[in-house]
Amino acid sequence: MEFSFTKEQKERAEEILKRYPVKRAALLPLLWLVQEKDGYVSDDAVKFMAGFLDISPADVWGVATFYTMFERKPAGRHHVQVCTNLCCRLKGADWLLRYLKNKLNVEAGATTSDGKFHLSTVECLGSCGTAPMMQIDDDYHEELDAEKVDRIIAGLK
Template sequence: MVISAETRAAIDAEIAKYPKRRGALLPALHLVQKQTGWISPETAQELAAIFEIHPIEVMEVVTFYNMFYDRPQGRHHVYVCTNLPCSLRGARDLLKEIEQHLGIESGETTPDGRITLGHEECLGACAWAPMLRIGAQYHENLDVETAKRLLDELK
């Protein structure tokens, strides 16, 4: 079993809030991902059994939303905004530099499991472009050197 007893209890509490059992799938995915970091096929199968749906229907939801992960994630999520204002201020070059610095491409995780790198559409910080987020923390008005230093400080 991947899903812990504690998570399972929390899922059951969510299910009780919805008129249809499967309505609680989204909160359940959040709970499970908080426990396990990502949604593995085994996890999807356990959830499918709980919600009385096909495992593939769990994966439909997981793959639909960007913030559910269908593969193992690094300890830190680094997401660079590449929407229009940030791109005008050099965000795409910034992303390329970071890719080279970490030796991975956007969407990948460093082999040591330290960082998962990605790019994102508009994080609402256009006035301070270019920017990136590490987890829930914004880092704004970036230049390449500052960004590299920030990443190097991550354990």
């Protein structure tokens, strides 16, 4: 299916292009717009973006696959990311990951059967002093214990 921005996104895209002296520099902000609309960067979006910025699809693909936050396939409705880096590990990240795997009944790197949650492990999110932590979509949840995790997960639609 051909990709296109929404009308409102088109306006934002035009505004974004004005921030940079060369078009290509708008690639990252525009890929964020793509992901905001579809939840991931599809092959069609790559082609669209290449045309939009006058660069090759390979250029767009190279960038979209380099940065880990750009999803390359549809993920769950909520992306649950657990930091398993050193600092979080010292403060119980192993426990948190185990707890979430059991609670959501899913392995890290996979999506729950109802498509609601995608669980993954990530490297340092700059939340070392408030470990263990997870990021769900755009929000950090810090200093977690079982009760807090239960409450946060229950609060998600």
